[in-house]
Amino acid sequence: MSKRGIHQLYSKDPIAADNTVFGRTSHGVSRRGFLSGLKTLTALLGAEVVYSQFMPAGLIPAAFAQSDNPFSIPGKEGLTILNDRPINAETPAHLLDDRVTPAKHFFVRNNGLPPENVDLSSWTLTIEGESAAQSKTFTLDELKQNFKHYTYQLTLECGGNGRAEFAPAATGNQWSTGAVGCPSWTGVRLKDVLSAVGVKSDAVYIGYYGKDQHLSRTPGKEAISRGVPISKAMEDESLIAWQMNGEPLPAMNGYPLRLVFGGWPASTSGKWLSKIVIRNKVHDGAKMGGKAYRLPCEPVAPGTSVPDSQMCIIEAMPVKSLITYPRSGIVHKQAQSLEVRGHAWCGEAAVKAVFTSIDFGQTWQQASLTKPVNRHAWQHFTSKVRFPQKGYYEIWARAVDENGRSQPMVLPGWNPKGYLNNACHRIALKAV
Numbered sequence: 001m002s003k004r005g006i007h008q009l010y011s012k013d014p015i016a017a018d019n020t021v022f023g024r025t026s027h028g029v030s031r032r033g034f035l036s037g038l039k040t041l042t043a044l045l046g047a048e049v050v051y052s053q054f055m056p057a058g059l060i061p062a063a064f065a066q067s068d069n070p071f072s073i074p075g076k077e078g079l080t081i082l083n084d085r086p087i088n089a090e091t092p093a094h095l096l097d098d099r100v101t102p103a104k105h106f107f108v109r110n111n112g113l114p115p116e117n118v119d120l121s122s123w124t125l126t127i128e129g130e131s132a133a134q135s136k137t138f139t140l141d142e143l144k145q146n147f148k149h150y151t152y153q154l155t156l157e158c159g160g161n162g163r164a165e166f167a168p169a170a171t172g173n174q175w176s177t178g179a180v181g182c183p184s185w186t187g188v189r190l191k192d193v194l195s196a197v198g199v200k201s202d203a204v205y206i207g208y209y210g211k212d213q214h215l216s217r218t219p220g221k222e223a224i225s226r227g228v229p230i231s232k233a234m235e236d237e238s239l240i241a242w243q244m245n246g247e248p249l250p251a252m253n254g255y256p257l258r259l260v261f262g263g264w265p266a267s268t269s270g271k272w273l274s275k276i277v278i279r280n281k282v283h284d285g286a287k288m289g290g291k292a293y294r295l296p297c298e299p300v301a302p303g304t305s306v307p308d309s310q311m312c313i314i315e316a317m318p319v320k321s322l323i324t325y326p327r328s329g330i331v332h333k334q335a336q337s338l339e340v341r342g343h344a345w346c347g348e349a350a351v352k353a354v355f356t357s358i359d360f361g362q363t364w365q366q367a368s369l370t371k372p373v374n375r376h377a378w379q380h381f382t383s384k385v386r387f388p389q390k391g392y393y394e395i396w397a398r399a400v401d402e403n404g405r406s407q408p409m410v411l412p413g414w415n416p417k418g419y420l421n422n423a424c425h426r427i428a429l430k431a432v
């Protein structure tokens with residue numbers, strides 16, 4: 001644990017390097033259970049908390065967020081590694097500042113072991129299942145030549161993004177805010193391929209199979225095999241994609257072929273895609289049942305044990321936003337206004353408005369917000385913020401969707417596996 005005083009972490013250059021931010025876990029303050037009084041807090045932050053009268057009791061200052069991780073995955077530098085077997089890595093909020101997420105900053109969520117030595121010439125995609133009129137296999141060339149190509153910017157977010165905040169803690173990857181991104185994807189429409197094969201009238205679901213292996217390497221045992229209702233499969237923006245931002249998919253993101261279902265839990269977007277089944281019932285592949293990617297059908301008290309029969313499949317993701325500039329922990333000249341920016345998204349609807357607050361949610365100011373470039377693309381907000389006096393602030397952002405549904409400021413409904421935490425994002429700032 002570092003013995004450095006917190007003041008040594010201040011810098012006049014807010015975004016130049018990793019060590020320019022203040023407030024870190026290394027100061028012996030854990031993210032959970034911050035109980036000290038205002039005096040201690042002021043000492044640790046090295047600044048007065050300007051709106052302390054509005055600060056919720058027990059709130060852990062955003063300044064004490066997780067520190068940067070020194071390890072990296074080739075091609076994914078800067079991501080925070082959560083696990084190495086399977087590999088899981090998330091993106092720090094300030095590295096998601098681009099409107100179109102660069103491949104190197106797109107998160108990685110693997111359930112098993114990715115295929116090695118992928119051979120493009122022998123890779124095939126088979127479509128079959130009870131509700132397929134026939135079974136048909138395409139080579140990559142056939143897919144690319146027989147169907148029209150489409151490019152969409154589509155938001156993928158892991159259903160477990162934000163899990164780290166739940167109490168009692170939920171098992172699984174402890175994602176903070178970075179299991180989300182919105183690159184541009186190129187491929188063919190899933191519906192064009194399914195229609196070419198023939199979809200029977202009793203079809204209700206599709207399921208995917210990928211060429212990654214279960215962690216146990218048991219032959220024939222899938223790491224994951226999920227899917228979506230046929231209505232989602234038939235949307236214009238539902239793609240079988242081979243490119244991210246005009247380049248072949250990164251190895252860790254499904255090279256050479258994957259499904260992309262924008263706005264739905266990213267677990268439905270099968271990577272290393274080799275087979276799609278058209279089902280006459282809800283797909284029953286690995287991680288479709290039990291507690292996986294499912295919520296209690298009715299809300300439950302935190303810590304409740306819920307029988308599997310009372311768990312329902314997660315469909316569209318809830319409304320959410322992320323502040324991507326400035327990075328949390330910067331030092332800013334109080335006399336200058338600051339342009340805060342970020343993205344907002346929602347699984348089904350578009351985002352109608354984004355608001356920011358610097359007084360722990362007492363007052364909110366409406367940000368300017370762009371329209372999505374296409375359905376299921378995230379939107380961008382900017383907000384000019386002024387700080388009335390020197391001291392410690394938190395900037396909070398809150399998005400509201402077209403149906404009037406807002407992000408909650410505190411944790412939303414607890415659930416056994418810690419899915420769908422869309423609580424407001426907040427960052428720390430010191431005005432000097």
Ligand SMILES: Nc1nc2c(c(=O)[nH]1)N[C@H]1C(S)=C(S)[C@@H](COP(=O)(O)O)O[C@H]1N2
Pocket residue numbers: 106107108109110111112156157158159209210211212223224252253254265266267268269270271272
């Ligand atoms: N074949 C396969 N597809 C998969 C997975 C996987 O482990 N294997 N993980 C799923 C989950 S849980 C998520 S969140 C997304 C992550 O996509 P990414 O790694 O490209 O960010 O892929 C989904 N598709």
Ligand SMILES: [Mo]
Pocket residue numbers: 109157158159160266267
């Ligand atoms: Mo996921």
